[in-house]
Amino acid sequence: MTIDWKKEVEARKDDLMKDLIDLLRINSERDDSKVTVDAPFGPGPRDALKHMLAYGERDGFTVKNVDNYAGHIEYGEGDETLGIFGHMDVVPAGDGWSTDPYEPVVKDGKIFARGSSDDKGPSMAAYYALKIIKDLGVPLSKKVRFVVGSDEESGWGDMDYYFQHEEAPDFGFSPDAEFPIINGEKGNITLTLNFKGTNDGEIHLVSFKSGLRENMVPGTATATLTVADEALSAEIEKSFTNFTTAHPVSGTIKVDGTTLAIEVVGKGAHGAHPEAGMNAGTFLALFLDQFDFTSGAKQFLHTAAAYVHEDFYGEKLGVAYEDAKMGKLTMNAGLFSFTEGSDENYIRTNYRYPQGTDADTLVAGLEKTLGAQGATITRGERNMDPHYVPIDDPLVATLLQVYEDHTGQKGFEQIIGGGTYGRLLKRGVAYGAMFPGYTDTMHQANEFMSLDDLFRATVIYADAIYRLAK
Incomplete structure (x- = not known):
């Protein structure tokens, strides 16, 4: 089956941007002073989690909210499950911003807001990639589960709770780092x-x-x-x-x-x-x-x-x-x-x-x-503990091949000091959404994501999900 993934992303760019801007407007910093049974990490992370899951309900996916700790958006059937892990919480905005960190601004081909690159922008790219596959009715042999977290920037209490109540996917990736791939993470x-x-x-x-x-x-x-x-x-x-x-x-x-x-x-x-x-x-x-x-x-x-x-x-x-x-x-x-x-x-x-x-x-x-x-x-x-998935693992090999096919650049393994949800699975990696040579503004004032990179990542994610789950 031949699909023009770039064309499919182009057709949904406006919808993707609208959904992303609405999500970025939610201040989802963890606030322990406002923790309740209904909001285990404070109202911001809960509201962003529910907002993201509502997109899945709107678009006809199978959706589950696991007590406002985390949730998932699911598509397809199969004995194996491909997991995609994103997070809705953000680090505190801090000082030094030129604009309101929770009123997204698009200028010079970039979107500026807290969470634009870590991790709401990349998560939205991965979500729309899965949405494209669903819209097209592409046949899959595996289940695809997009897991949405709300405490990645703090203690990962969201994933502790989630895995106490839900089975872990068999393999997968997190759109929360860099291309061509992150297959190793330090302790x-x-x-x-x-x-x-x-x-x-x-x-x-x-x-x-x-x-x-x-x-x-x-x-x-x-x-x-x-x-x-x-x-x-x-x-x-x-x-x-x-x-x-x-x-x-x-x-x-x-x-x-x-x-x-x-x-x-x-x-x-x-x-x-x-x-x-x-x-x-x-x-x-x-x-x-x-x-x-x-x-x-x-x-x-x-x-x-x-x-x-x-x-x-x-x-x-x-x-x-x-x-x-x-x-x-x-x-x-x-x-x-x-x-x-x-x-x-x-x-x-x-x-x-x-x-x-x-x-x-x-x-x-x-x-x-x-x-x-x-x-x-x-x-x-x-x-x-330190985490590493060998470069010859089929998951890593497939993701690198998708990257090479869409960029024309040779893929290579990378090991980082940052921690991503990719390490949650024994066969888990981080995959994008930042491209080589990007300006890293994560955890900094005036955080932004390039729109070209956002849409290009969506294309890569769509093809990657298809190849891993077809």
């Missing part, structure tokens, strides 16, 4: 460095805050200080001006007698690529570490400045590791919090680690390096 764990909230001496760290999520490079950081006299205030103010001149960050300092409020502005980035950002938290700590803080405040600031700052590969922290296939371990410090007198003071560090090392080794390395700094180490709830 992923968050380790928290904990400190006492003690201060004494002539200068006190009253508070220090930076970051939105552990998988984002913090774009801003703030601190409040109190000092012994106004002469010391003036010294710190002058030093801050010199610091922002000498370093690739900006900021403000406000002095009110012996109280100082400082803000540093860096550059956000995806936590899987910490080297692409300017971590405002570690730069602010680097500035403050030159002054005579004591006790827990000193330990907190010195750890951030001397061990965490620009330690993208865990070398200063004593956990560096490199594998010939998967590459280097990476470390992102995504959340910083210190409040004088509090027992909850921490730096949350997120590691993307290759095969050959493990969580126990990372914890032991941190304890050895940071024990003298007064830090204690605690683990996050989730540890994802």
